[in-house]
Amino acid sequence: MKQQTYRRLISGQSSGFGATVLRFLLTIVATGYSLVVRLRNLLYSKGLLKVHNVDAAVLCVGNITVGGTGKTPLVVWLCKQIAQQYKYAILTRGYKVNQNRIDEPAMLTETCPEAVVIVNPDRVAGASEAIDKHAAEVLIMDDGFQHRRLARDLDIVAIDATQPFGYGKLLPAGLLREPVSSLQRAGAIVITRCDQVTEAELYELEQILRTTNPDMVIAKSIHAAVSVKYMEPSVIPAKAGIQKGSNKMDSSLSRNDSIEQLKDKKIFAFCGIGNPDAFLNTLKDLGAELAGSKVYDDHYHYTDACLTEIAERAKKLEADLILTTQKDWTKVKSKLELVNSESKSHLPFAYLAIEIKFLAGRDKLTTLIKDTLASKIPQK
Secondary structure, three states, X not given: OOHHHHHHHHHOOOOOHHHHXXXXXXXXXXXXXXXXXXXXHHHHHOOOOOOEOOOOEEEEEEOOEOOOOOHHHHHHHHHHHHOOOOOEEEEEOOOOOOOOOOHHHHHHHHHOOOOEEEEOOOHHHHHHHHHHHHOOOEEEEEOOOOOOOEOOOEXXXXXXXXXXXXXXXXXXXXXXXXXXXXXXXXXXXXXXOHHHOOHHHHHHHHHHHHHHOOOOEEEEEEEEEEEEXXXXXXXXXXXXXXXXXXXXXXXXXXXXXXXXXXXXXXXEEEEOOOOHHHHHHHHHHOOOEEEEEEEOOOOOOOOHHHHHHHHHHHHHOOOOEEEEEHHHHHHHHHHHHHHHHHHOOOOOEEEEEEEEEEEEOHHHHHHHHHHHHHHHOOOO
């Protein structure tokens, strides 16, 4: 089942007898999943499942729902907070990573070139590698809230304001990875995309979070578009990849434009992310005219054929620009010269560069991070 079809089903948008039966069956499966998750958490809490401590500070950035909560920009922000003072590494499981699917690891490597990015689904083994081979003092565990085998000093959880609790049900009946009560383990919450909900909705969400865990820091943020990064059709891109040692990626971007350049420009947008509506709404908010769009499943593997189809559709719709996300860009940029040659569209491809911007709570979050690291790492 495609991602968008699945979301329409669990959200109740799909109607009819078949959809009702499917939701009932998913609820039964979710009941079993809930029991397993609750038992697992209980065993960790009671010390019956082993938690591995390592000789480094561990900061975890995660979420309690599947799909895009805007976690990666938060990881990038966290890296920039500590880069000047500590040797650090990013631990990522590398979901669906292989030679052709590089997703978040490549994006993190490109955005944080000074970081060591360790791709390993075994977070404990990844932590050992980061410490033993790279002398990392701080480990930033990306998407690790549910990976409790590795002890952490601080859990920071990203909550998407537009869909904070995954339709209120656990997988597969909803999008929750674990119950909302699990947020009691968190030291901080960063609510993302606050600009895409009303003040009343944001207030209600904050009250729920404070009731769940009154001691945690709550920060509010938005994903601010900072620039449009282009590749001109005539540029031959280098092959994207993660290099050992230097952790630097080749770049074939030819220029940056301010986001003001999108106003009144006809855009054909495409993406394969957990929350595509957030990306498309951002473009509309920037004043772009959405000539057309194509949404793929999260972690989609782009082929030359589908990118050629995108280019041809954009040309037929008389778009001025083909725009995607940075996450998708890491997967498509090595194919674009061939695509432009085959489609003869000669339309520029670009991605929207995003940074997290805090509306409230940044100082408290920064203080919490500094205090956590100071208590773990001897001062130099």
